Amino acid sequence: MSFNELLNQATSEVEAWQNSGKIRIFIGTGTCGRAAGALAVLDTINKELARHNIEASITHVGCIGLCYAEPLVDIIKPGQPRICYGYVTPETIVQIINDYILKDNPRPDLALGTIGEGSIAGIPLLFELPMLKSQVRIVLRNCGYIDPENINHYIARSGYSGLNKALRMTPDEIIAEIKESGLRGRGGAGFPTAQKWDFCRKAPGKEKYLICNADEGDPGAFMNRLLLEGDPHSVLEGMVIGAYAMGATQGYVYCRAEKPLAIARLRVALEQAKKSGLVGNNILDSGFNFPIAIREGAGAFVCGEETALIQSIEGKRGMPRPRPPFPATSGLWGKPTNINNVETWGNVSAILQKDGAWYAGFGTEKSKGTKTFALAGKIVRTGLIEVPMGITLRQIIYDIGGGVEGKDKEFKAIQTGGPSGGCIPASLLDLQVDYESLAQVGSIMGSGGMIVADSGTCMVDLAKFFLTFVQAESCGKCVPCRAGTTQMLDILTDITEGKGRPEDIALLLDLGDNIKAGALCALGGTAPNSVLTTIKHFRSEYEAHINEKRCPAGVCKNLIAFYINPEKCQGCSICLRNCPVDAISGDKRMIHIINQDQCIKCGTCLTVCPVKFSAVVKMSGEKPEVPDKLIPVGSWKKSEVKE
Amino acid sequence: MTANIGIRKILTSFTRDRANLIPILQKSQAQKGYLSPEAITEIGHFLGITPNDIYSVASFYAQFRFERQGKHTIKVCQGTACHVRGGQQILEAVERELRLKPGQSTTADYQFTLERVACFGACALAPVMVIDDTVYGLMTVSRALKLVAEYRGK
Numbered sequence: 096m097s098f099n100e101l102l103n104q105a106t107s108e109v110e111a112w113q114n115s116g117k118i119r120i121f122i123g124t125g126t127c128g129r130a131a132g133a134l135a136v137l138d139t140i141n142k143e144l145a146r147h148n149i150e151a152s153i154t155h156v157g158c159i160g161l162c163y164a165e166p167l168v169d170i171i172k173p174g175q176p177r178i179c180y181g182y183v184t185p186e187t188i189v190q191i192i193n194d195y196i197l198k199d200n201p202r203p204d205l206a207l208g209t210i211g212e213g214s215i216a217g218i219p220l221l222f223e224l225p226m227l228k229s230q231v232r233i234v235l236r237n238c239g240y241i242d243p244e245n246i247n248h249y250i251a252r253s254g255y256s257g258l259n260k261a262l263r264m265t266p267d268e269i270i271a272e273i274k275e276s277g278l279r280g281r282g283g284a285g286f287p288t289a290q291k292w293d294f295c296r297k298a299p300g301k302e303k304y305l306i307c308n309a310d311e312g313d314p315g316a317f318m319n320r321l322l323l324e325g326d327p328h329s330v331l332e333g334m335v336i337g338a339y340a341m342g343a344t345q346g347y348v349y350c351r352a353e354k355p356l357a358i359a360r361l362r363v364a365l366e367q368a369k370k371s372g373l374v375g376n377n378i379l380d381s382g383f384n385f386p387i388a389i390r391e392g393a394g395a396f397v398c399g400e401e402t403a404l405i406q407s408i409e410g411k412r413g414m415p416r417p418r419p420p421f422p423a424t425s426g427l428w429g430k431p432t433n434i435n436n437v438e439t440w441g442n443v444s445a446i447l448q449k450d451g452a453w454y455a456g457f458g459t460e461k462s463k464g465t466k467t468f469a470l471a472g473k474i475v476r477t478g479l480i481e482v483p484m485g486i487t488l489r490q491i492i493y494d495i496g497g498g499v500e501g502k503d504k505e506f507k508a509i510q511t512g513g514p515s516g517g518c519i520p521a522s523l524l525d526l527q528v529d530y531e532s533l534a535q536v537g538s539i540m541g542s543g544g545m546i547v548a549d550s551g552t553c554m555v556d557l558a559k560f561f562l563t564f565v566q567a568e569s570c571g572k573c574v575p576c577r578a579g580t581t582q583m584l585d586i587l588t589d590i591t592e593g594k595g596r597p598e599d600i601a602l603l604l605d606l607g608d609n610i611k612a613g614a615l616c617a618l619g620g621t622a623p624n625s626v627l628t629t630i631k632h633f634r635s636e637y638e639a640h641i642n643e644k645r646c647p648a649g650v651c652k653n654l655i656a657f658y659i660n661p662e663k664c665q666g667c668s669i670c671l672r673n674c675p676v677d678a679i680s681g682d683k684r685m686i687h688i689i690n691q692d693q694c695i696k697c698g699t700c701l702t703v704c705p706v707k708f709s710a711v712v713k714m715s716g717e718k719p720e721v722p723d724k725l726i727p728v729g730s731w732k733k734s735e736v737k738e
Numbered sequence: 739m740t741a742n743i744g745i746r747k748i749l750t751s752f753t754r755d756r757a758n759l760i761p762i763l764q765k766s767q768a769q770k771g772y773l774s775p776e777a778i779t780e781i782g783h784f785l786g787i788t789p790n791d792i793y794s795v796a797s798f799y800a801q802f803r804f805e806r807q808g809k810h811t812i813k814v815c816q817g818t819a820c821h822v823r824g825g826q827q828i829l830e831a832v833e834r835e836l837r838l839k840p841g842q843s844t845t846a847d848y849q850f851t852l853e854r855v856a857c858f859g860a861c862a863l864a865p866v867m868v869i870d871d872t873v874y875g876l877m878t879v880s881r882a883l884k885l886v887a888e889y890r891g892k
């Protein structure tokens with residue numbers, strides 16, 4: 096079928112749906128939505144519609160990125176703007192259906208905003224919300240709007256027009272277009288995409304491979320998952336364009352098995368693209384062939400590294416190998432191979448749908464375009480955002496993310512780049528987000544994970560967390576990484592357990608520098624970053640652990656203790672009943688006591704103690720006076736025990 | 739021997755190409771929840787590689803299991819976002835609830851297997867726990883224990 100026929104077919108299907116005169120309901124059923132209970136909401140919608148005999152279409156959409164407000168349900172009544180409702184529960188959806196669908200009350204109290212033309216009194220425009228206002232959505236252009244399992248939705252929004260255009264260009268022209276856009280790899284290292292394509296295109300060989308890296312191993316990031324779940328065709332389109340430009344003969348998507356929904360939606364998209372002649376043989380009657388297969392990763396972080404990924408597709412242990420030779424000349428089965436990240440491919444389709452100069456209009460001089468970031472951790476509005484490069488960290492954290500959650504907490508640091516990245520302190524919040532600026536402060540852009548730490552996060556513990564991760568994920572091939580990270584982890588463990596020695600900090604710095612210099616691949620080469628940046632910016636926390644055996648954030652178990660304040664305890668026994676190890680003694684109306692030898696420091700007593708009493712305290716480095724035997728509530732006098 | 743019939747059925751959909759090893763292992767594991775020694779031998783015959791060779795690949799990847807698994811699998815996320823939001827407390831609470839000894843991951847009655855996983859990509863709703871195929875976000879210790887109790891009877 097020609098592209099025009101596909102487009103006509105898609106447009107008429109989508110228009111018929113839009114003009115059906117029926118009520119249209121959209122529900123976000125990506126992983127975030129599901130985790131927040133979207134499927135239970137969907138169930139209720141179906142029941143309520145049937146009960147009231149309402150004819151409506153229900154469309155599953157990907158995530159718009161407002162994960163903090165999931166589950167999200169949008170409703171369009173004919174002639175009205177689309178209303179997006181947030182924090183939807185089975186209870187509130189019954190109200191919304193009753194009040195808005197059956198009657199005409201749009202329930203502004205439950206709505207987040209409206210989308211599209213027109214407005215509704217009392218409801219703001221969705222894209223005027225602080226979380227969305229400064230976003231520029233290029234990669235995420237369709238996420239949350241279209242049904243990812245319906246190719247016509249994608250085509251009707253300019254989908255595959257970039258491919259149609261590319262097939263009429265020469266490969267060199269396509270690469271020139273990408274070059275003009277300034278696009279750099281979104282998988283972490285930021286290598287110029289056009290240059291990489293050019294290497295692969297010029298590499299001799301009839302068989303060439305093209306790989307989409309969807310391994311997304313950064314534990315705390317979900318940019319790629321969200322794009323694949325919300326708009327898989329944008330990635331496939333980018334791949335076919337790249338394949339045509341480089342003369343690739345077979346494509347693979349390597350996707351992590353822990354993201355089953357992304358894989359499922361990608362499979363559906365791939366089948367549809369094949370059926371429509373957009374992937375496979377004789378693409379859009381051009382004579383160009385490019386089949387794509389999906390490979391599921393089997394749970395190894397290092398397989399995100401391109402040479403390890405190639406080994407894994409070949410059915411081997413995923414061990415990186417030294418480069419050169421680069422995959423562009425010798426990759427999968429020794430053939431020229433190009434690897435790009437999911438988001439890079441999503442940008443490629445957008446660039447070809449418009450043009451390179453348009454894309455280069457966003458961002459900074461050296462970092463063009465936009466970047467998606469996953470906001471998580473101790474931040475008010477968690478979710479996925481897309482912003483122009485060059486925006487400051489402060490804008491991201493405060494304007495978009497709403498600052499740290501918890502009124503009594505302060506912002507401490509933002510961790511970017513995952514296990515390879517570093518921690519950036521409050522004093523650097525005006526830093527611009529681009530490849531070079533982040534590298535200058537010892538972190539990296541990485542694939543886009545951003546984890547906010549507040550005063551309740553221990554930076555030594557966070558560094559230990561990342562080191563535990565990289566140490567476990569080190570493939571073991573080179574000594575600096577295998578033995579060096581183990582050594583660093585031992586030292587960090589000692590520090591967090593109160594066994595640190597004053598010389599440990601210098602030792603960590605020294606080890607870190609050596610691992611960086613000697614490791615075979617970037618896993619080891621960046622592994623010490625979290626330790627090095629936390630020592631640089633939060634040295635006093637390390638010193639408190641080592642010299643005072645104190646964890647200022649109250650996180651490290653061996654350095655904290657829980658006590659019951661004898662002046663506040665009302666003898667209600669709630670803590671006693673909930674303590675999982677029976678470490679609390681007490682009786683009705685008696686002041687309760689925690690037996691420190693038995694306590695496992697799980698913090699349950701602190702959580703269950705009624706707020707009006709707030710008798711349980713967590714302390715580090717200090718020890719309050721508490722009774723040594725059971726005494727009645729109200730009879731405690733300070734120093735009674737001591738004197 | 740029934741195990742082998744199941745494996746043979748899976749093998750018919752693959753060519754005898756080494757590159758198929760990992761997809762074959764994944765499909766085989768999906769059948770019984772783990773890779774039995776018999777299954778590995780059978781796959782080795784099919785691909786013309788030794789069981790040792792297969793173990794060396796399979797043991798590299800966190801996904802593969804070599805022992806019988808519980809009826810339900812509970813995975814508690816230990817990724818970065820979940821870590822800073824208390825994922826470890828959830829893991830420890832579930833561990834205590836299931837009375838697992840250090841190093842043990844499956845309960846004696848084979849009702850549950852507990853795993854720690856680094857990130858499901860639902861980080862915005864941390865801490866996250868997954869039971870079988872259902873993702874639960876914004877976990878608390880008490881919600882986690884309630885879920886375990888619900889699945890106990892299932």
Ligand SMILES: Cc1cc2nc3c(=O)[nH]c(=O)nc-3n(C[C@H](O)[C@H](O)[C@H](O)COP(=O)(O)O)c2cc1C
Binds near residue numbers: 281308
């Ligand atoms: C330990 C390690 C893990 C990596 N994980 C990923 C990943 O999950 N996804 C990704 O796209 N790139 C990852 N990379 C980077 C890839 O090696 C490669 O640079 C990238 O896929 C190239 O695509 P791009 O040019 O589009 O960024 C990783 C690198 C290292 C060293």
Ligand code: FES
Binds near residue numbers: 314821856860861
């Ligand atoms: S860190 Fe737990 S889901 Fe990502």
